[in-house]
Amino acid sequence: MNKLIELNNIYKTYHTGKIAFEALKNIDLIIEAGEYAAILGPSGSGKSTLMHILGCLSTPTAGSYLLDNKEVSKFSRNELAKVRNQKIGFVFQSFNLVPQLNIVDNVSLPLVYRSIGLIQRTKRAKEILAQLGLDTHFAHKPGELSGGQQQRAAIARALVTEPDIILADEPTGNLDTQSGAEVIKLFETLSASGKTIIIITHDHSVAERARRIIKIRDGKIE
Numbered sequence: 001m002n003k004l005i006e007l008n009n010i011y012k013t014y015h016t017g018k019i020a021f022e023a024l025k026n027i028d029l030i031i032e033a034g035e036y037a038a039i040l041g042p043s044g045s046g047k048s049t050l051m052h053i054l055g056c057l058s059t060p061t062a063g064s065y066l067l068d069n070k071e072v073s074k075f076s077r078n079e080l081a082k083v084r085n086q087k088i089g090f091v092f093q094s095f096n097l098v099p100q101l102n103i104v105d106n107v108s109l110p111l112v113y114r115s116i117g118l119i120q121r122t123k124r125a126k127e128i129l130a131q132l133g134l135d136t137h138f139a140h141k142p143g144e145l146s147g148g149q150q151q152r153a154a155i156a157r158a159l160v161t162e163p164d165i166i167l168a169d170e171p172t173g174n175l176d177t178q179s180g181a182e183v184i185k186l187f188e189t190l191s192a193s194g195k196t197i198i199i200i201t202h203d204h205s206v207a208e209r210a211r212r213i214i215k216i217r218d219g220k221i222e
Contacts, residue, residue, distance in 0.1 A: 003069070004031055004067070004164065004165065005031035005054065005065075006029070006031075007028060007029040007065055008028055008066075009026055009028065009062065009063040009064065010026070010029075010060045010064075011026065012053065022219055023219055024219045024220075027219075028221070029221065031196065031198065034191075034194050034195075035196055035211065035212060036188070036191035036211045037197070037211070037213075037214055038198075038200075038208075039051070039216060040201060040202070040207040040213050040215050040216070041217055045202075045217050045219070046218070047216050048169065048200065050216065054198065055084065059073065060073075067083065068087075068164075085114065086114075087164050088163050089165065090167055091155055091158050091166065091167070091171050092171075093169055093170035093171065095150045096154065097142040097150060097154060097157075099142055102141050103129060103138065103140055103141070103153045104122060106142065107129060108124065108160065109157065110157060111125075124160055128156040128159050128160050131156075132152045133152065134153060134156070148179025148180075151174075151179070151183050164195075164196055165196045165197075166195055166196065166197050169200045170200060170202070171187075171199060171201075172201075172203065184209050187199065187209075191211070
């Protein structure tokens, strides 16, 4: 297998006035292509900060982040935006769907930034939604769907760009037990198809479904 992500001696420090807080300390981590990993830690452990760095949403204070053997710190702003749009699919606890748009338009939104035409991006969005069992809900807006359906739509949006990495932040946090189990089953299916899945969670039962658990506490990997 190939190293897709490599973190070396990563630190992240936040400053509030004269007070400095180290959210991450000396993080070394390798994620190989095709892995299904869970980053497990309690609230305040640094797992969300780590997710933002992995997703190129934030930069470390110190250390090296290699993505596909390329140093992320050397990427321009446009290159970082391209990575976020094409290489990484994000799934959030709060779904982050646009309430005014139906789910086809929500799912196709990332393709707008690739200048893909309306017909092609609508076709692609409907294909992905159908694969996730939402083919009878194309015209529905997020508020007309259950929590589980909204999360599946959010996963479809993450998949529509055919990214190498799915980065999911507490993806079952707002779901009931049954809907959460269905979402985790979906991640397992995606993993079996070769996708690299990284789930950030505080839930041990969610983490235990992954093939690898990375425990983080007080900003350090245990």
